[in-house]
Amino acid sequence: MTTPSTPLPTPPRVTELLRAWNAGDSLASETLAPLGSAELRRQAKLALRREGEGHTLQTTALVQEAWLRLDGQHDASWESRSQFFAVAAQMMRRVLVDHARNRAAAKRGGAAARVTLERVEAVHEGESSLDLVDLVALDDALHRLAALDPRKAQLVELRYFAGMSIPETADALGMSQATVGREWAVARMWLRRELAG
Amino acid sequence: MSSSLTLERWREIDTILQIALEREPERRDAYVREACGGDEPLRREVASLLAAHDSAPGLFLERPA
Numbered sequence: 001m002t003t004p005s006t007p008l009p010t011p012p013r014v015t016e017l018l019r020a021w022n023a024g025d026s027l028a029s030e031t032l033a034p035l036g037s038a039e040l041r042r043q044a045k046l047a048l049r050r051e052g053e054g055h056t057l058q059t060t061a062l063v064q065e066a067w068l069r070l071d072g073q074h075d076a077s078w079e080s081r082s083q084f085f086a087v088a089a090q091m092m093r094r095v096l097v098d099h100a101r102n103r104a105a106a107k108r109g110g111a112a113a114r115v116t117l118e119r120v121e122a123v124h125e126g127e128s129s130l131d132l133v134d135l136v137a138l139d140d141a142l143h144r145l146a147a148l149d150p151r152k153a154q155l156v157e158l159r160y161f162a163g164m165s166i167p168e169t170a171d172a173l174g175m176s177q178a179t180v181g182r183e184w185a186v187a188r189m190w191l192r193r194e195l196a197g
Numbered sequence: 198m199s200s201s202l203t204l205e206r207w208r209e210i211d212t213i214l215q216i217a218l219e220r221e222p223e224r225r226d227a228y229v230r231e232a233c234g235g236d237e238p239l240r241r242e243v244a245s246l247l248a249a250h251d252s253a254p255g256l257f258l259e260r261p262a
Contacts, residue, residue: 148202148204148207149207149211156258159258160258182215182218182219183215185214185215185218185250186211186214186215186218186246188249188250188257188258189214189246189247189249189250190246190249191257191258192249192250192257193245193246193249196249
């Protein structure tokens with residue numbers, strides 16, 4: 001899947017394309033693919049910055065894998081651009097977490113009965129060790145959070161795995177920015193306590 | 198370490214936390230005590246979560262994955 005640099009369609013156009021794609025229009029799919037890829041590539045770059053040295057995933061491979069999974073969701077009825085990115089964030093999470101789990105298993109010769117924890121190293125100097133996040137543990141904690149509070153779990157997915165800003169997240173979830181800010185703060189508290197325990 | 202919270206309990210905790218965050222830090226404890234109305238387990242739960250907020254307000258999860 002090669003991607004020429006195409007300018008992103010404006011939001012109403014994306015919604016049209018999503019509906020057409022959902023209805024099985026293959027032309028819509030072709031137009032959406034560059035949009036999806038460009039956005040996913042941007043997200044993948046953010047994600048891979050966190051992997052530090054020696055990461056094994058290339059940006060393109062990550063994007064392609066996420067895109068393939070998205071494409072497999074063809075039957076889902078996507079009504080809006082924001083829903084599209086919500087699904088993309090979910091796919092980014094799965095790709096990154098699966099990668100983390102696979103690497104942990106590989107380190108143990110593939111015979112792991114339990115998954116070892118893998119740390120994502122901060123690449124910026126000055127970040128404290130408090131900022132290291134264990135992707136596998138986070139994923140497990142997010143599943144537990146989703147059982148308690150699906151909205152917060154999705155918010156974390158968008159903010160952390162998709163790197164969306166508070167305004168973008170507010171738009172995606174149909175919430176005010178103030179609410180997103182508060183929900184985010186509480187979600188982080190809960191996750192922080194879970195990951196510390 | 199995960200606490201087994203009921204959905205209802207979580208909503209209570211969540212509500213109190215969100216309002217507590219709107220208060221000045223020095224007024225938070227008083228608000229929490231009042232809001233928990235003598236329910237000590239509830240107050241402890243809220244307090245431990247607020248501690249997670251205060252202890253590392255910095256970059257936890259703030260940089261995308």
